[in-house]
Amino acid sequence: MSIINLSRREWLKSSAVAGAGLTLGVYFxxxxxxxxxxxxxAAPADAAPAAAAAFEPNAFVRIAPDNxxxxxxxxxxxxxxVHTGLATLIADELDADWAQVKVEDAPxxxxxxxxxxxxxxxxxxxSIANSFMQMREAGAAAKAMLVGAAAVLWSVPVGEIxxxxxxxxxxxxxxxxxxxxxxxxxxxxxxxxxxxxxxQFIYIGKNNLRRVDALAKTNGTAQYTxxxxxxxxxxxxxxxxxxxGAVVKNVDVSAATAIKGVVEVINIVNAVAVLANDFWSxxxxxxxxxxxWDESKSFKLSSADQLKLYQELxxxxxxxxxQTGNAEQALSQAAQVLTAAYEFPYxxxxxxxxxxxxxxxxxxxxxxxxxxxxxxIDQIMVGKxxxxxxxxxxxxxxxxxxxxxxxxxxxxxxILEAVRIAQISKREVPIKLVWTREDDMRAGYYRPYFxxxxxxxxxxxxxxxxxxxxxxxxSIVANTMLAxxxxxxxxxxxxxxxxxxxxxxxxDIELHTTELGVPVQWWRSVGHTHTGYATEVFIDELAVAAxxxxxxxxxxxxxxxxxxxxxxxxxxxxxxxxxxxEGKRGRGIAVxxxxxxxxxxxxxxxxxxxxxxxxxxxxxxxxxxxxxxxDVVYAQMSGGVGFGLSAALSxxxxxxxxxVEQSNFHDYTILRINQMPKVEVHxxxxxxxxxxxGEPGVPPIAPAVANALSAVTGKRYYTLxxxxxx
Amino acid sequence: xxxxxxxxxxxxxxxxxxxxxxxxxxxxxxxxGTKYGCGMAQCGACTVHVDGQPIRSCITPVGSVAGKAIxxxxxxxSTAAKAVQDAWQTLNVPQCGYCxxxxxxxxxxxxxxxxxxxxxxxxQAMGGNICRCATYPRIRAAIHQAAKTLG
Ligand code: FES
Ligand code: FES
Numbered sequence: 001m002s003i004i005n006l007s008r009r010e011w012l013k014s015s016a017v018a019g020a021g022l023t024l025g026v027y028f029x030x031x032x033x034x035x036x037x038x039x040x041x042a043a044p045a046d047a048a049p050a051a052a053a054a055f056e057p058n059a060f061v062r063i064a065p066d067n068x069x070x071x072x073x074x075x076x077x078x079x080x081x082v083h084t085g086l087a088t089l090i091a092d093e094l095d096a097d098w099a100q101v102k103v104e105d106a107p108x109x110x111x112x113x114x115x116x117x118x119x120x121x122x123x124x125x126x127s128i129a130n131s132f133m134q135m136r137e138a139g140a141a142a143k144a145m146l147v148g149a150a151a152v153l154w155s156v157p158v159g160e161i162x163x164x165x166x167x168x169x170x171x172x173x174x175x176x177x178x179x180x181x182x183x184x185x186x187x188x189x190x191x192x193x194x195x196x197x198x199x200q201f202i203y204i205g206k207n208n209l210r211r212v213d214a215l216a217k218t219n220g221t222a223q224y225t226x227x228x229x230x231x232x233x234x235x236x237x238x239x240x241x242x243x244x245g246a247v248v249k250n251v252d253v254s255a256a257t258a259i260k261g262v263v264e265v266i267n268i269v270n271a272v273a274v275l276a277n278d279f280w281s282x283x284x285x286x287x288x289x290x291x292x293w294d295e296s297k298s299f300k301l302s303s304a305d306q307l308k309l310y311q312e313l314x315x316x317x318x319x320x321x322x323q324t325g326n327a328e329q330a331l332s333q334a335a336q337v338l339t340a341a342y343e344f345p346y347x348x349x350x351x352x353x354x355x356x357x358x359x360x361x362x363x364x365x366x367x368x369x370x371x372x373x374x375x376x377i378d379q380i381m382v383g384k385x386x387x388x389x390x391x392x393x394x395x396x397x398x399x400x401x402x403x404x405x406x407x408x409x410x411x412x413x414x415i416l417e418a419v420r421i422a423q424i425s426k427r428e429v430p431i432k433l434v435w436t437r438e439d440d441m442r443a444g445y446y447r448p449y450f451x452x453x454x455x456x457x458x459x460x461x462x463x464x465x466x467x468x469x470x471x472x473x474x475s476i477v478a479n480t481m482l483a484x485x486x487x488x489x490x491x492x493x494x495x496x497x498x499x500x501x502x503x504x505x506x507x508d509i510e511l512h513t514t515e516l517g518v519p520v521q522w523w524r525s526v527g528h529t530h531t532g533y534a535t536e537v538f539i540d541e542l543a544v545a546a547x548x549x550x551x552x553x554x555x556x557x558x559x560x561x562x563x564x565x566x567x568x569x570x571x572x573x574x575x576x577x578x579x580x581x582e583g584k585r586g587r588g589i590a591v592x593x594x595x596x597x598x599x600x601x602x603x604x605x606x607x608x609x610x611x612x613x614x615x616x617x618x619x620x621x622x623x624x625x626x627x628x629x630x631d632v633v634y635a636q637m638s639g640g641v642g643f644g645l646s647a648a649l650s651x652x653x654x655x656x657x658x659x660v661e662q663s664n665f666h667d668y669t670i671l672r673i674n675q676m677p678k679v680e681v682h683x684x685x686x687x688x689x690x691x692x693x694g695e696p697g698v699p700p701i702a703p704a705v706a707n708a709l710s711a712v713t714g715k716r717y718y719t720l721x722x723x724x725x726x
Numbered sequence: 727x728x729x730x731x732x733x734x735x736x737x738x739x740x741x742x743x744x745x746x747x748x749x750x751x752x753x754x755x756x757x758x759g760t761k762y763g764c765g766m767a768q769c770g771a772c773t774v775h776v777d778g779q780p781i782r783s784c785i786t787p788v789g790s791v792a793g794k795a796i797x798x799x800x801x802x803x804s805t806a807a808k809a810v811q812d813a814w815q816t817l818n819v820p821q822c823g824y825c826x827x828x829x830x831x832x833x834x835x836x837x838x839x840x841x842x843x844x845x846x847x848x849x850q851a852m853g854g855n856i857c858r859c860a861t862y863p864r865i866r867a868a869i870h871q872a873a874k875t876l877g
Contacts, residue, residue, distance in 0.1 A: 079822030079859045210815060217823030218814045218830060220759020220799035235753070260742070278753035279762075280745045352763050352771060352824040401761070401824025402858050437764045438823045564830035631818055635861070639821055642860020665768035665856060674849035676862035 029324070055181035057145050057189065059111045060138040061090055067166070067178030069096045071103045074112035074131070076373050077213060078400035078407065078693040081632035084211045085128050086135050088095065088112045088629055090484040092203040093139030093196060097166035103212050108375035108395035119376035123408045123522070125595035125692020128628055132690050135428040137193050144190040149183035150175060168660065196301075198687075213399070224401050225356045225371050230430040233358070234263055234275045236421050237282035239289050240439055241270055243658035244517045245298035248272060252290040259285045266424050268324040273421045278625070279434055299517025300658040307343065310451035310472045310514070314341065318470055318510035321498070325506035330466035334457025336545055340538055343719045344453045344530040346653035347447035347523055348668060353401025354440035356413040360430040361386070366393050369430075370415060371400025373408030377481065381412035382419050404643070405522035409445060410480035413519070433581075441668055447523030447654055448474040450494075452534040462546030464557060466506040469498045469534065474520045475513045489513065493522065497699070498532035500539065501593055502557040518655070523693035524643060525726035528594040532699030533706070533720065536590035540707040541716055550707065551577050551589050563623050564591055566684055567600040570621035574682050575602035584608070585616075588707025590700035596686075598623040603677070603704035607712045611725030615645060615677045615705055620697065622681065625688035631680050632695050638679040640697020646671035648702035650721050727794055732757065738864050748772045750788040751798060759799035759827045763856065770855030773828040774798045780835035782854075785789025799806025799827035806837040809875040813868035821859035829855050842873055 055063040062070040071090050077083040083103040091101050106112040106120075114121045115130040148169055151158045154173045160657075161170045168175050203209055216222040228235075241247065241600075251272050253265040261281025265274045272289055276282035306616040330555040331337055358369035366386055372378060375395050383390035398405055418433035425431065435443070452475035457466040475491035476485050485492060490511055498509045523529060543553035551572045558565040568591045572578075576586065591600035620637045627633050650669045654661045662668040708716045709726050717723070730737050732755055732772045739754040746765075751774070763771030765784045770785040775797040810833050813819075820826045829852070836843055836851035843851065848869055857865065 079820075081821070211820065212822060214815045214818055214820060217820035217826050218811045220757070220827050222823050223758075224824060226762065227752075229753075229756055229758070278749060280741075280749040280753070350858060352761070352822065352856070354762075354770070400822060402822040404858075450859065515844055632841045635818065635821060635864070639860045642862060643858070646860070660823070664766055665764050670769075671860060671862075672856065672857045673852045673862040676860060680861055716805075725842060 009531065043680050055145070055185040057142040057184070058138045059106070060135060061094070061142045063142065063176050063177050063181045063184070065181050066541055067100055067175060067176045069094065069101050069166070071101060073103050073104045074106045074114070074120065075127040075328065076105070076371060076397055076400055076403070078122070078371060078373070078403040080636060081211060081629060082122070083213055083509055084126045084209065084632060085628055086131055087212050088203045088209060089132065089135035090139035092201055093136045094143045095163040095165065095202065098203065098209055100166050100177070101212065105397040108379055108393070113376070119121065119374070121374045121376065121408065122674055123373055123405065125597065125695045127692065128690050129596070130691055132628070136195050137618060140193045140195055141190055144193065145184045145187040146177055146180050148187040149180045153180070153183060204628055205630065206349065209629065209631065211229070222399055224353055225358060225369055225398050226353055226401065226434065228358050228369050228398070228432060230358065232429040233650050234277065234427070234429055234431050235279045235282045236273045236275050236431050236433045237279065237286040237436070238271045238273045238417065238433065238439065239286050239291055240443060241293055241298070243298035243300065244444055244519065246270070246293045246295040248291060249294040250292035250532055255288040255290065258287040259288060264425060265289070266636045267422055268420045268424060271417065275425060275431065282434070283436065298658055301516065302656050303654040304502070305452070306449060306655070313472050313512045313514070314451060314453045314470055316512070318472070318512040320508070321471075321490045321495040321511050322507060322509040327466040327468050327506040327508040330506040331455065331457045331468070334465060335459070335460040336458040337455065338538075338542060338545055339453070339455045340541065340716070340718060342452040342530070342534045343536070344450040344533070345651065345720060346449045346518065346650045347529075347647055348441050348653050348662070349402075349404040349406035350441065350668060350670065351400070351402030351404060351406055351585040352444055354435040354437055355406065355443070356432065357415050357418045357704070358417045358420040358430050358432045359415070359417070360428070361422045362428045364388070366419070367396070367647045368393065368415065369396045369398055371403065371407050373400070373403055374410070377410060377416050378412045380481065381416060385416060386423065404524040405526070409521060410477070411484055411519070413443070413445060421535065437665070438663045439664050444519035445521040447529055448476065448520040454534060454538045456538065456542055456563045458542060458546050462548055464502065464504050464542060464546070467499050467504045468508040470510045470512070471495050471498060472512040473514060474516055475520070476522055476526070478513065478515070493527045495531065496527040497592060497594060498535060500535045500591070501561045502539065502554070504557070524640070525698040528592055528649070528699040532592040532594070533703045534593065536700065536703035536708050537716065538708065540588070540703070549578070554589070554591060557601070563598045564593055567591060567598045567621040567623050570682050570684060571600035571602045571619050574621065574680065575604070575619035577602060586708045587713030588709070588711055589607065590703035590707060592696070592699040594696045594699055596691040597693060599637070599696045599700050601704045603701065603702035603708045605705060605708040606724060607709065607714065613709065613726060615675070618662070618701065618704070620679060620681045621684065622693070622696070623684035623686055624693050624696070625690045627683050627687050628690055630683055633683055634681045636693040637681045637697040640695070641679050641701045642671050642676055644698040644701035645675070645677070645705065648705055648722055649675070652721050674698070730755070730788070730792060730796060731794065732796045733798060739788075741788055743787055745756060747774070747783035747786045747788045747789050747791055747796070751783060757798050761824055761827055763825065768856070768858050769825070769828070770832060771825050771828040773831040773855065775802070775831060775835060778835070778838065781866055795865050799831060802831065802834055804834065804838065806872070806876060807834045809872040810834050810837065810868070813871040813875065815872065817864050817868045819861050819864040819868050821861055825855060825857045829857065829865055833865070833872070836869065837872060837876065843869060
């Protein structure tokens with residue numbers, strides 16, 4: 001299929017069908033209807049501001065007389081490279097010079113919706129996928145109008161005009177975009193937009209671009225929410241409840257208010273906020289609060305009890321998520337039956353920038369500054385709290401110092417906290433809520449704790465004939481405005497990826513959805529973080545039981561999955577699969593499809609005599625369709641490996657009588673430079689439409705490492721994080 | 727009131743001596759390039775130079791550095807700094823970027839002491855700087871590249 005021959009409508013249809021985006025969209029519509037709130041904002045009357053007569057051909061490009069091309073990004077830049085990606089698409093079709101391109105964040109407005117969902121949201125690794133045609137068209141339309149302007153100015157035919165690197169020319173005429181901006185603004189918008197053919201691309205698919213944010217992120221000028229200083233702004237630091245669900249019974253503020261710089265203490269029921277002129281005073285005030293909590297309704301379980309609870313559920317039949325053939329019967333006829341149970345802890349996102357947001361309520365209006373992943377949801381949630389029409393909630397999106405899903409909270413948790421503080425204080429000044437690392441680590445909204453029980457059967461020839469997988473865990477969408485995504489008791493994000501893409505004639509996937517007081521949320525690659533591990537480690541164990549090579553065993557079962565098979569083969573080949581390794585070294589492989597991208601990883605480990613080990617090398621093969629920015633694809637794969645490895649080696653949030661036991665980076669350790677393996681990334685050359693890369697690098701790494709360790713030790717690893725010594 | 731020497735200029739700040747340097751820089755000198763990540767010397771996001779030495783400003787009382795030369799990401803200007811920033815940009819090191827001021831300050835300090843660091847030297851000097859986006863391979867490559875530029 002040639003990606004460039006699709007019309008936008010065909011494109012969207014073909015892109016969304018397989019994606020989670022569509023599901024999300026359908027059910028979100030219901031939520032919108034119920035809330036009757038999110039009427040899409042009309043294009044603001046000042047859409048084409050008179051400001052210095054910039055040329056604004058559409059919502060995504062602005063060309064100023066000073067020759068700057070500003071790309072308006074509808075997606076949050078949180079490290080994944082989307083500012084660069086969207087700019088690449090527009091700049092290529094526009095034939096802009098990369099040096100003249102700047103990116104600014106879009107306001108919250110329905111014109112900036114994710115085309116896969118009826119809302120403005122960055123997530124599900126959909127940014128490039130949904131924008132691919134839209135941004136190219138935006139760039140091409142702008143170029144057509146610049147050319148049209150030049151044709152008028154020079155009285156020459158449009159067809160004879162050339163555009164190259166930001167310069168429009170014809171024989172002896174030449175003009176920059178900036179010089180033509182005024183005139184271009186008077187040109188009619190083109191009806192037929194002609195896009196480039198791939199051979200004409202100058203930036204797309206090339207490795208010749210510096211990230212648009214590279215400079216600001218190396219000289220200290222990049223602006224994150226944390227960095228905002230507005231006139232009269234106050235800083236809020238909060239004392240959160242010690243357990244989930246506790247509320248304030250009593251608070252003694254005397255010591256806090258005595259601290260220099262403290263302005264006010266505000267009780268918001270489930271937390272107490274101290275407002276001060278700067279962070280340090282607010283934090284000292286917070287630490288001086290004496291709060292008595294009512295914990296009668298709070299969540300009080302310990303992690304060990306939770307495991308027991310889940311194990312009990314695992315012995316009972318759950319809701320059916322997927323059923324093919326008759327697994328029960330096939331198992332009874334199998335020559336070999338294997339069972340295994342896997343345990344996955346809660347995980348914190350632990351973005352480097354702890355959660356924060358700035359809110360100003362003034363004269364009945366609300367303005368928010370935030371590294372915002374889900375503007376529409378936040379508008380609805382805040383609108384509901386304040387009784388303001390959501391479209392009048394103004395959101396200024398800033399760079400996010402990481403997110404990994406955390407800033408796309410379906411309950412808008414930390415934003416609502418800031419809004420409530422502002423609401424009660426009635427001060428009408430900007431209030432910056434700043435969480436400490438400890439606040440961030442203990443606030444919940446974790447990757448849910450999961451427990452899986454698997455059972456599979458091999459026939460006498462070692463053929464995999466049956467697969468049962470019972471998944472137990474909390475639903476991410478339950479009790480949120482996306483609750484409709486769960487149908488017949490199945491939250492798709494709990495089970496997605498179970499069983500992988502393997503050709504197994506009899507499959508049963510079941511789910512027990514638990515309801516616990518610990519808030520949960522998507523965490524980079526969502527359900528695949530655990531289903532990928534259970535599936536890929538179990539497949540490995542089955543391969544060994546079938547006396548087959550783990551790579552070959554997978555390849556046989558993926559014969560009808562060309563893209564999974566393609567990355568599997570590529571990773572194996574590049575890693576030298578099958579070649580001997582000396583000493584106590586081993587290789588492990590895993591392959592996972594997530595968010596319509598296909599990733600295989602081969603990990604190489606060395607086990608020392610004392611059982612400690614290092615992950616030395618990881619070979620990644622990725623098929624993400626057309627790779628818009630190969631350099632960003634590399635970065636996301638490598639970063640995904642590091643992020644996933646961090647969780648595999650030590651990521652774990654545990655509870656003791658409801659209290660989160662971890663608090664900062666000393667007890668929730670993050671992968672450091674000396675632990676980072678060498679990573680090689682191989683991108684499958686593809687003419688398929690582009691899919692996402694922000695998340696799909698994560699799922700295969702933990703199982704690849706576990707399988708590599710097993711190759712050395714002969715033992716299997718059923719619990720994450722992996723043991724320190726094997 | 728405390729007088730500090732920040733990036734070569736003298737600045738009067740209305741802070742108490744026990745305030746960590748980090749917050750004096752961020753909230754009072756309005757130099758926000760230096761980041762808060764943990765507040766307990768675990769992540770390195772707050773790294774600045776005091777008299778040329780890399781320190782964690784989140785646990786350094788501002789009173790203890792009065793009279794000393796404080797250099798932040800906004801003011802770091804040495805040849806090594808230039809080489810490091812160039813390498814960081816050319817190799818597209820940053821992802822979210824939040825840790826990178828601290829990474830760069832640590833890397834500059836390393837190269838100023840050790841112009842030809844080995845991988846082990848890099849592990850040691852950079853081990854206190856967390857990058858949640860795991861940009862480590864490029865950090866390593868950029869340090870080697872900067873070392874090469876510096877000759
Ligand atoms: S903020 Fe200082 S080391 Fe983390
Ligand atoms: S670039 Fe995101 S934490 Fe380092």
